[in-house]
Amino acid sequence: MPTPEIELLKSRSLPMLIEEEIQRVILSGQYAPGDRINEKELTLRFGTSRGPIREALRSLESSGLIEQIPNRGVFVRKLTPEQAAQIYDVRAFLFALAGRLLAMRASEQEIATLRGFVAAMDEAIAADDTDRYLRENFALHEFIVAHAANPVLAGQYLSLIKQLQLYRARNLALVDSMQVSNREHHEMVEAIAARDPDRAQAAHMAHVMSAKRRLAANAGLS
Amino acid sequence: MPTPEIELLKSRSLPMLIEEEIQRVILSGQYAPGDRINEKELTLRFGTSRGPIREALRSLESSGLIEQIPNRGVFVRKLTPEQAAQIYDVRAFLFALAGRLLAMRASEQEIATLRGFVAAMDEAIAADDTDRYLRENFALHEFIVAHAANPVLAGQYLSLIKQLQLYRARNLALVDSMQVSNREHHEMVEAIAARDPDRAQAAHMAHVMSAKRRLAANAGLS
DNA sequence: AATTGAAGATTGTCCTACAATTTTCAATTT
DNA sequence: AAATTGAAAATTGTAGGACAATCTTCAATT
Numbered sequence: 082m083p084t085p086e087i088e089l090l091k092s093r094s095l096p097m098l099i100e101e102e103i104q105r106v107i108l109s110g111q112y113a114p115g116d117r118i119n120e121k122e123l124t125l126r127f128g129t130s131r132g133p134i135r136e137a138l139r140s141l142e143s144s145g146l147i148e149q150i151p152n153r154g155v156f157v158r159k160l161t162p163e164q165a166a167q168i169y170d171v172r173a174f175l176f177a178l179a180g181r182l183l184a185m186r187a188s189e190q191e192i193a194t195l196r197g198f199v200a201a202m203d204e205a206i207a208a209d210d211t212d213r214y215l216r217e218n219f220a221l222h223e224f225i226v227a228h229a230a231n232p233v234l235a236g237q238y239l240s241l242i243k244q245l246q247l248y249r250a251r252n253l254a255l256v257d258s259m260q261v262s263n264r265e266h267h268e269m270v271e272a273i274a275a276r277d278p279d280r281a282q283a284a285h286m287a288h289v290m291s292a293k294r295r296l297a298a299n300a301g302l303s
Numbered sequence: 304m305p306t307p308e309i310e311l312l313k314s315r316s317l318p319m320l321i322e323e324e325i326q327r328v329i330l331s332g333q334y335a336p337g338d339r340i341n342e343k344e345l346t347l348r349f350g351t352s353r354g355p356i357r358e359a360l361r362s363l364e365s366s367g368l369i370e371q372i373p374n375r376g377v378f379v380r381k382l383t384p385e386q387a388a389q390i391y392d393v394r395a396f397l398f399a400l401a402g403r404l405l406a407m408r409a410s411e412q413e414i415a416t417l418r419g420f421v422a423a424m425d426e427a428i429a430a431d432d433t434d435r436y437l438r439e440n441f442a443l444h445e446f447i448v449a450h451a452a453n454p455v456l457a458g459q460y461l462s463l464i465k466q467l468q469l470y471r472a473r474n475l476a477l478v479d480s481m482q483v484s485n486r487e488h489h490e491m492v493e494a495i496a497a498r499d500p501d502r503a504q505a506a507h508m509a510h511v512m513s514a515k516r517r518l519a520a521n522a523g524l525s
Numbered sequence: 526a527a528t529t530g531a532a533g534a535t536t537g538t539c540c541t542a543c544a545a546t547t548t549t550c551a552a553t554t555t
Numbered sequence: 556a557a558a559t560t561g562a563a564a565a566t567t568g569t570a571g572g573a574c575a576a577t578c579t580t581c582a583a584t585t
Contacts, residue, residue, distance in 0.1 A: 094371075094373050096361065132354065132357070135354070135358055136357055136358055136361045137361075139318065139358045139359075139361040139362045140361045140362065140364065140365050142362065143361075143362050143365030143366060144365060149316070151316050164454075164455070167453045167454065167455045167456070168455050170400060170404070170453060170455075170456070171397070171400065171453065171455050171456050171459065174396045174397060174399065174400045175393070175396060175397075177396065178392060178393065178396045182392070231389045231392060231393065232386075232389065233386070233389045233390050233393050233463070233466075234389070234392070234393050237393065237459050237462075241455070244455075
């Protein structure tokens with residue numbers, strides 16, 4: 082049976098909607114890394130023909146969430162710890178650029194918002210509310226990248242984040258020490274508030290590299 | 304008897320081949336930025352049906368070379384000077400990471416190759432051979448990124464380079480002062496040879512930012 | 526238990542078809 | 556002449572059937 086939602090939202094093209102939905106399913110963990118994705122199953126799920134499905138899969142392949150093997154089909158991409166580490170390195174540099182750019186152009190309003198995120202995370206830590214912490218944490222990072230005013234940067238950063246979710250979804254949640262992490266956030270935000278691009282760049286890079294180390298340590302233990 | 308063509312089709316699907324060919328045509332300037340790409344024309348050119356063509360176009364869209372507008376078709380992407388500048392910023396940071404990584408792991412062999420490129424460019428400058436300079440210049444950059452041992456980085460960097468070609472193809476070739484540029488190359492390579500990651504990182508970033516300034520200056524004059 | 530081989534499933538591609546939308550271009554009006 | 560309109564033509568977006576090539580499955584055989 083065709084999903085009614087698909088019918089309603091005609092503003093975006095069908096392959097785009099399908100792409101988003103498949104992506105959502107993958108990132109939510111319903112399809113696990115290594116799983117094969119069956120075209121016919123998708124046609125049944127979405128009530129479309131194979132054309133739009135295949136187009137959506139092509140697009141997802143470029144975004145690094147799936148892998149296509151000729152004559153065998155597409156599979157949810159599987160990341161090795163090494164690949165995850167490589168992504169972290171790139172992410173660190175992109176995030177550093179975001180911090181630098183934002184430090185050069187942040188408005189008072191934006192700085193206030195940034196401080197709000199950090200304060201919210203402090204509250205979450207006090208309340209031992211991990212869920213809230215993760216939400217605010219994500220929002221802060223998102224905000225920084227989005228307000229750096231460089232869509233190319235934002236696009237590449239987002240792509241890395243999605244790929245990392247592929248890794249983290251399975252390898253257990255980061256018991257990413259919230260205190261340490263938010264101390265780093267504090268430094269990032271204050272560097273931006275001080276309009277100090279070099280300091281902001283360094284703080285943002287250090288934050289991601291620190292997260293990388295924590296993840297590597299976790300992976301080592303498991 | 305497995306002919307080479309058969310082997311080729313085994314590893315690369317038809318949409319992939321079509322994608323590469325369309326990309327080649329775009330980057331060569333046969334399709335200019337803003338041009339509409341007609342599906343039927345492509346089916347005639349490649350002798351295939353619309354399916355593989357559409358898949359290839361989807362993939363090219365993710366790589367940023369074309370733009371899809373619902374019900375209107377795909378167009379070769381057009382970059383504004385601002386977008387080009389944004390790409391340069393991201394590229395600078397990615398290239399800086401490449402320089403850092405290579406400084407940490409370059410073999411004697413690799414260092415010798417790097418020095419070879421720089422020497423070749425010095426020769427090209429002496430002979431006023433711009434074509435050769437550009438070839439060697441491209442090869443040096445390619446080599447550095449490829450040998451940084453981070454495929455994620457290489458992929459994103461390559462994607463940016465392609466997008467920049469979109470811009471430069473029209474906005475005339477960089478009369479990128481070869482002397483200045485190669486002096487920077489020299490510093491990059493010697494920083495790598497000295498196994499000094501910080502120095503290499505800085506040199507690589509400075510080189511791209513310097514190229515960005517030269518391009519902006521050119522754009523301002525035209 | 527390992528191997529083999531036939532049946533079934535899946536991918537990759539082509540083809541035709543058609544509704545929706547956009548583009549073209551000539552006729553008409555201002 | 557310039558702008559507007561509107562019908563014809565072209566193009567996109569999608570469906571669905573078809574079929575060869577290839578892969579997967581699984582039961583029969585060694």
